[in-house]
Amino acid sequence: MRKYLLKRIFYLILTLFIVATATFFLMKLMPGTPLQNEAKLTPSEKAAILAQYGLDKPVWMQYFIYIGGIFKGSLGLSFQFSDQAVSYLIGSRMGPSMQLGGQAMVIGVVFGIILGAVGAIRKDTWADRIATIISILGIAVPSFVLAILLQFYLGLKTGWFPVAGWQGFLYTILPTLALAASPLAETARFIRTDMVDVLSSDYIELARAKGLSKFGIVYHHALRNSLIPMVTLIGPLAAALMTGSMVVENIFSVPGIGEQFVKSILVNDYPTIMGVTIFYSALLCVLLLLTDIIYGIIDPRIRLSGNGD
């Protein structure tokens, strides 16, 4: 187990290192400087601004400074907001994103499990069909379309919820719903498939033969075993939430990381793009590692070994 962990952490660091390197050189290939109104500046002013961002040094030196900075928790200065550190920018915007992501994950997974379980228990009935339609729609309707529709019909037209902004719990409801659709659909599909298998296994037959109630069978036997492989969904769901948050935060003007990321992309704020890229990758890598560890703990059949596969 220890050997396995060390190995995984080594690969995690290697991955992040490669991501940082690739991002750095991709960004260096691109045109654009932090200089605004370039024509009006005198050469000495230009030099001063470039020096502030460390752009006066050769590229290889910038690279080592950047990589070294990451270890110290620094991701450089933002082009867009002069003098603001990227790490500060990310840190100050993490709250709303994490809250939205967390809420969407909980709602999506809980309702997804219910939907999937209903579909599996009442297989091939109208309940199953409705559950399937909801989950397939959740996959087919892109989050940005759903967000716009929710904003218009539940926000603007009926006035039930605030249209946009970030001033309290009420403001989180619509973005959470828009984000939760995709985890809900994924979970429901996953649970349904898995439970159909589980429900036809021998130990469920036995439980039925013992005279357990239907609810008892599902709750105590089927659901628990179906939930174990659910753990592997955490990674993909988190990645889907990151994707979703970029547009959903923008549509509802939530001051989160996703919104900042899109803005940075549109104004070519390279240090921020790099910073957020590395942050997202690190988050996903850690989540994937945790997933594997948790999976190994709750399902003893999975053995974590240090060698290859």
Added chain:
Amino acid sequence: MADNPKEYQIQPGDFAPLDKQAGPDNEHIAAPSLTFGQDVWRRLKSNKTAFTSFIILVLLFLMAFGGRAIYHQNPNEQAPRYANLPPKIPGVNLPGFNGHIKQSGQDVDAYAQAGAGKDVHYILGTDYLGRDLLARIMYGTRISLEIALIATLIDLGIGVTFGIISGWKGGRVDLFMQRIIEILSSVPSLVVMVLMATAFQKTGMASIIAALALINWTTMARLTRAQTLQLKNQDFILAARTLGESAPKIAWKHLLPNLSSVIIIQTMFTIPNAIFFEAFLSYIGIGISSPQASLGTLINDGQKNFQFLPYQMWYPAIVLIILMLAFNLLGDGMRDAFDPKSKR
């Protein structure tokens, strides 16, 4: 002779040939023998949802690639005079299709207001520059499909080659190649695509295709590798090797046909994924740029006027949703058709 069975001697003359046509033929195969492909097709046809999806997809493809042969409007022709006109189908008097629109609570004939003659009508209305929305949707669907299909084809090439080599070679090569996949797949795909799209700034289709191709192949590579590992120890591969067949030829002649079902099923899920990400990138403004249009840019354009002219976003969004639905449902159906054992 008959008294003593032991002495019974069988003579060739005791046998008479039976009439072949007379008796029931046990060897007769009643149903025509089906090839694998025919079998899959038969199972797919019996799956109503999947077959409907298939028909819908065929229609959408026809509309996207051949629609202009019937509907001659130019998707890029601007007519500022006729900007933001609602849908109007001549002879149809249904709300939403009669060219009327609600303005400050009143029902107004938008076409009369714009001073359009009797012969002017746009089936799905016009956008903010007076471009025909139906023509633009057909055009946008074509671009979306082209991007998704080309990207998927590249994915397929890279993924299958990578997977077969990795699985076939085994050992160190395999270990190294698996690490590459592991590293690539622990980077959020969205981030890779945003980086690629920013890196190739505004070069349109090519950059999106490159971005999509770069991230989606890992799943395909994993699946092919796993299958190859199983197949390579089977006897027919061993036989081919013993006969001195070269590795590329074995891969082409023996592995690929056996991998085809896995590849086709995975492709059916890669395409909607590519469509989604293309729409996503175009929507946030780093994908296709004008004068080209894709479903994502159309939705983005339509969204600006959603409050007053909801049809401008609804129609492209509906096409996108139907496309995603049909591909996903057909994919599910194909999985069942190719692998009846995994009946879900």
